[in-house]
Amino acid sequence: MAANKRLSLREKYQKFTRDLAWEPTYQKKSDIFPQTEFEGIHIHDWDKWEDPFRLTVDAYWKYQAEKERKLYSIIDAFSQNNGQLNVTDARYVNALKLFLTGVSPLEYAAHRGFAMAGRQFGGVGPQVSCQMQSIDELRHSQTQIHTISQYNKFFNGFHDWRHMHDRVWYLSVPKSFFDDAMSAGPFEFLTAISFSFEYVLTNLLFMPFMSGAAYNGDMATVTFGFSAQSDESRHMTLGLEVIKFMLEQDERNVPIIQKWIDKWFWRGYRLLSLVSMMMDYMLPKRVMSWKEAWEMYFEENGGALFEDLSRYGIRMPKYWDVSVKEKHRLSHEVWSIFYNYDHAAAFHSWLPDESEMEWLSAKYPDTFDKYYRPRFEYWRSLQQNGERWYNNTLPMLCQTCQIPMAFTEPDDPTQICYRSSEYNGDRYHFCSDGCKDIFDDEPEKYVQAWLPVHQIYQGNCGGASVPEVLEWYHLVDDQDNKEYLESPDRANWLRWKGLSDAEADREVKAAVNE
Amino acid sequence: MTIEIKTTSIEPLRHTFDNVARRLGADKPASRYLEAMFDLQPDVNFHYRPLWDPDHELYDTDRTAINMEDWYAFRDPRQFYYGTWTITRSKQQEVAERNYAFVEKKNLLDLVDDAAKQKAEAVLVPFRHAEYAANLNNMYICAYGYGTAITQAASFYAIDRLGVAQYLSRIGLMLDGNTSESLDNGKQAWLENDAWQPLRQLTEDLLVTKDWFELYVAQNFALDGLAHPLLYERIDGALQKSAGSTISMLTEFMNEWYGESSRWVDSTLKTAAGESDANKAQLEQWARHWIDRAAKALTPVAAEVFGSDAQGVIAELREELTTRAKKKAGLDL
Amino acid sequence: MANNNVFIALQNNEEARPIIEAIEQDNSEARVEYAPAMVKIDAPGRLVVRRETVEGLIGRDWDPQELHINLISLSGNVDEDDDEIVLRRGN
Numbered sequence: 001m002a003a004n005k006r007l008s009l010r011e012k013y014q015k016f017t018r019d020l021a022w023e024p025t026y027q028k029k030s031d032i033f034p035q036t037e038f039e040g041i042h043i044h045d046w047d048k049w050e051d052p053f054r055l056t057v058d059a060y061w062k063y064q065a066e067k068e069r070k071l072y073s074i075i076d077a078f079s080q081n082n083g084q085l086n087v088t089d090a091r092y093v094n095a096l097k098l099f100l101t102g103v104s105p106l107e108y109a110a111h112r113g114f115a116m117a118g119r120q121f122g123g124v125g126p127q128v129s130c131q132m133q134s135i136d137e138l139r140h141s142q143t144q145i146h147t148i149s150q151y152n153k154f155f156n157g158f159h160d161w162r163h164m165h166d167r168v169w170y171l172s173v174p175k176s177f178f179d180d181a182m183s184a185g186p187f188e189f190l191t192a193i194s195f196s197f198e199y200v201l202t203n204l205l206f207m208p209f210m211s212g213a214a215y216n217g218d219m220a221t222v223t224f225g226f227s228a229q230s231d232e233s234r235h236m237t238l239g240l241e242v243i244k245f246m247l248e249q250d251e252r253n254v255p256i257i258q259k260w261i262d263k264w265f266w267r268g269y270r271l272l273s274l275v276s277m278m279m280d281y282m283l284p285k286r287v288m289s290w291k292e293a294w295e296m297y298f299e300e301n302g303g304a305l306f307e308d309l310s311r312y313g314i315r316m317p318k319y320w321d322v323s324v325k326e327k328h329r330l331s332h333e334v335w336s337i338f339y340n341y342d343h344a345a346a347f348h349s350w351l352p353d354e355s356e357m358e359w360l361s362a363k364y365p366d367t368f369d370k371y372y373r374p375r376f377e378y379w380r381s382l383q384q385n386g387e388r389w390y391n392n393t394l395p396m397l398c399q400t401c402q403i404p405m406a407f408t409e410p411d412d413p414t415q416i417c418y419r420s421s422e423y424n425g426d427r428y429h430f431c432s433d434g435c436k437d438i439f440d441d442e443p444e445k446y447v448q449a450w451l452p453v454h455q456i457y458q459g460n461c462g463g464a465s466v467p468e469v470l471e472w473y474h475l476v477d478d479q480d481n482k483e484y485l486e487s488p489d490r491a492n493w494l495r496w497k498g499l500s501d502a503e504a505d506r507e508v509k510a511a512v513n514e
Numbered sequence: 515m516t517i518e519i520k521t522t523s524i525e526p527l528r529h530t531f532d533n534v535a536r537r538l539g540a541d542k543p544a545s546r547y548l549e550a551m552f553d554l555q556p557d558v559n560f561h562y563r564p565l566w567d568p569d570h571e572l573y574d575t576d577r578t579a580i581n582m583e584d585w586y587a588f589r590d591p592r593q594f595y596y597g598t599w600t601i602t603r604s605k606q607q608e609v610a611e612r613n614y615a616f617v618e619k620k621n622l623l624d625l626v627d628d629a630a631k632q633k634a635e636a637v638l639v640p641f642r643h644a645e646y647a648a649n650l651n652n653m654y655i656c657a658y659g660y661g662t663a664i665t666q667a668a669s670f671y672a673i674d675r676l677g678v679a680q681y682l683s684r685i686g687l688m689l690d691g692n693t694s695e696s697l698d699n700g701k702q703a704w705l706e707n708d709a710w711q712p713l714r715q716l717t718e719d720l721l722v723t724k725d726w727f728e729l730y731v732a733q734n735f736a737l738d739g740l741a742h743p744l745l746y747e748r749i750d751g752a753l754q755k756s757a758g759s760t761i762s763m764l765t766e767f768m769n770e771w772y773g774e775s776s777r778w779v780d781s782t783l784k785t786a787a788g789e790s791d792a793n794k795a796q797l798e799q800w801a802r803h804w805i806d807r808a809a810k811a812l813t814p815v816a817a818e819v820f821g822s823d824a825q826g827v828i829a830e831l832r833e834e835l836t837t838r839a840k841k842k843a844g845l846d847l
Numbered sequence: 848m849a850n851n852n853v854f855i856a857l858q859n860n861e862e863a864r865p866i867i868e869a870i871e872q873d874n875s876e877a878r879v880e881y882a883p884a885m886v887k888i889d890a891p892g893r894l895v896v897r898r899e900t901v902e903g904l905i906g907r908d909w910d911p912q913e914l915h916i917n918l919i920s921l922s923g924n925v926d927e928d929d930d931e932i933v934l935r936r937g938n
């Protein structure tokens with residue numbers, strides 16, 4: 001009778017994963033894994049891949065199911081009890097509209113992107129890690145849809161999120177970000193998403209939305225956030241592991257990876273400008289300022305990380321210093337864009353009131369009162385005269401990040417930052433050196449971009465007039481768009497909460513001053 | 515001035531998302547399966563052609579010869595989205611865990627005669643490599659397929675295969691007293707023994723098959739449609755004569771899982787075949803070709819248990835698969 | 848000198864309570880911080896979650912991988928075996 005000695009977790013895991021693969025002889029390995037060479041990354045020994053979380057599939061099912069059961073019982077309770085009525089203010093819900101139309105589709109894209117990586121990598125270790133991340137990301141997109149489904153029933157702007165993600169002007173910013181990563185090869189994809197996004201920058205997406213939800217009474221989204229977090233810790237370790245693995249495999253990988261780190265830091269940073277405005281302008285009860293978040297999560301945490309990586313010959317990403325200069329300005333400039341174009345956006349915008357401007361003043365002592373308060377006060381005067389400002393021309397978009405070109409020179413907040421390049425007889429425009437450099441490195445890629453404003457002018461978006469374009473967007477005029485104070489969302493909110501106008505405003509002030 | 519408002523009833527503005535309402539023909543409450551399946555995959559306005567496949571878009575219907583008016587005509591009869599899939603599997607996993615613990619605690623394998631144990635080891639353990647290939651193939655389908663209806667189910671199926679490969683590995687460890695000798699032997703058999711070469715060659719050929727729907731037919735219908743009944747019905751049945759239900763307890767997960775997944779596979783093929791004569795003809799051609807290959811590849815494996823009866827067993831399984839194809843999948847083979 | 852802090856953040860619920868207690872017992876330099884619905888535990892250089900300690904507190908078998916159910920975030924290099932999960936930074 002054999003003594004049944006339990007195999008150690010490490011040994012068992014090796015037998016159950018790595019050992020499943022074999023060296024093919026009937027077909028060439030390079031035909032089975034055709035994408036491992038073309039990016040110029042050299043891998044000599046896939047067995048050096050270390051998966052810190054050695055989850056076998058049965059354990060995965062067990063723990064994930066436990067999380068799902070808990071999450072869905074809360075989502076059920078939320079919907080049964082009309083939990084959406086407990087948020088601080090209906091303005092908060094606009095942050096969720098941005099999330100569902102802008103972020104949830106990226107979770108789905110990650111599901112497919114990691115499925116691709118999980119098939120294309122030549123080693124079982126990364127295959128399995130990527131595959132598990134693929135289904136985790138599907139989990140995130142589906143639980144987000146299910147959580148936010150309740151909001152869709154009571155608020156406007158959620159109703160056609162996929163349709164909008166693929167067409168509406170500001171949503172091409174996240175869409176093109178992920179298209180860029182997925183159209184790259186598997187090594188760049190992992191550097192872009194696993195490392196740059198899920199490790200370096202993750203706290204700047206996740207924390208603002210999830211803490212924003214917690215601070216503003218959105219129990220459903222908070223619960224989703226906590227439930228997804230332990231998946232995220234696995235994803236973060238994958239990101240760190242992949243970067244170290246590539247750097248340790250061959251010296252020749254270092255410059256390629258540095259270039260990707262530079263590119264994806266900048267693209268990710270530009271994408272996060274949408275989050276900066278969400279944090280500073282859209283949360284009735286604010287968590288912290290963008291400036292504070294950037295200092296904590298990038299300057300401090302990121303700084304420590306790159307110090308760690310310096311032994312491989314990796315340095316801080318190019319233009320990281322620009323991000324530090326811009327932290328005093330980013331959210332204000334981006335919110336101004338949406339204030340301008342809110343007649344064409346599927347969420348509402350509004351002007352910060354006096355108590356909110358005091359908060360902004362305090363958080364941005366060097367810039368807010370000097371550069372941004374005047375414009376809000378000016379717009380307020382227009383609004384009070386019944387002439388709420390909507391910009392009737394279309395903005396020029398940056399060819400790379402696709403954000404309207406409202407960013408300012410790193411050293412001069414009074415000057416719009418313009419850069420350009422010529423390629424094959426055409427001139428292309430950029431919001432920054434970072435975006436220009438990305439284009440210049442791969443122009444054949446970025447000239448393909450489906451720029452929403454160009455497409456409107458080319459007649460590909462339903463017609464030449466704003467109403468026609470809105471219809472093509474499936475955006476309902478005077479319902480999904482424009483000034484919050486005049487919105488059906490606000491009118492419904494007052495009705496449901498039994499509030500008068502004055503009481504509604506008082507509630508808002510209380511949230512800011514706490 | 516305060517406005518007194520009586521208790522208001524909270525009426526929703528809409529019952530579901532517009533895309534779901536369009537597909538259902540009306541705005542009415544929709545299931546979680548539908549809300550989280552319809553239109554999750556983008557289908558227009560892509561920004562950049564893939565560097566790894568510049569002849570296609572990121573998501574492209576041209577990666578297969580199958581044509582569909584609407585790729586969301588497909589349904590998973592199990593209605594799996596991530597939540598329902600993991601919860602279902604966790605229940606099955608719990609049963610499997612108890613079975614394994616029971617067999618171990620009672621040392622039931624000691625009561626099984628050596629010949630039966632050798633046969634079980636000889637057939638089940640090398641098969642874990644075929645399951646690993648099935649994992650990669652279904653990840654391929656998820657990665658390059660079209661429409662969330664099929665691709666999400668394929669991703670679940672891919673992980674299921676890895677799970678099965680791991681259960682088969684565990685069975686090996688139970689049979690060899692945790693020495694991992696069975697796993698090493700199994701790998702060697704997979705690489706070198708005559709009995710396994712046709713199957714290994716088949717799996718390698720599948721790993722380079724480009725049309726994802728063809729791969730679906732070849733792996734999930736043709737190969738699985740013969741291999742799983744062979745292993746978990748016929749061979750299991752043969753082993754029961756000397757092993758009692760001990761081995762069956764260890765493979766019960768696979769048995770139950772195969773019955774459930776077949777419903778998905780059949781439904782998918784039936785929808786595709788019902789769409790057009792061209793689809794039907796293409797699916798039938800693929801099915802005939804790959805069932806041939808699979809039958810030939812599995813015969814020497816079957817011979818490990820059935821000896822000269824192997825051809826007869828495989829012929830019967832082919833018959834059953836052909837009947838299943840007609841009745842459940844709408845294909846005339 | 849580089850910052851060698853490691854941390855683990857867990858949901859502040861019934862299930863995680865004994866895990867938090869076990870961490871406090873096994874890591875003398877750990878600092879525990881309570882935030883809404885979350886507990887964050889920092890330690891210099893090393894933090895260990897030990898199966899045996901948790902089992903002693905809950906009175907049943909406990910698999911360290913159960914940590915996944917209530918985990919929110921962590922930092923440091925992860926090392927995992929049947930008996931413990933270790934977070935480590937620095938040498």
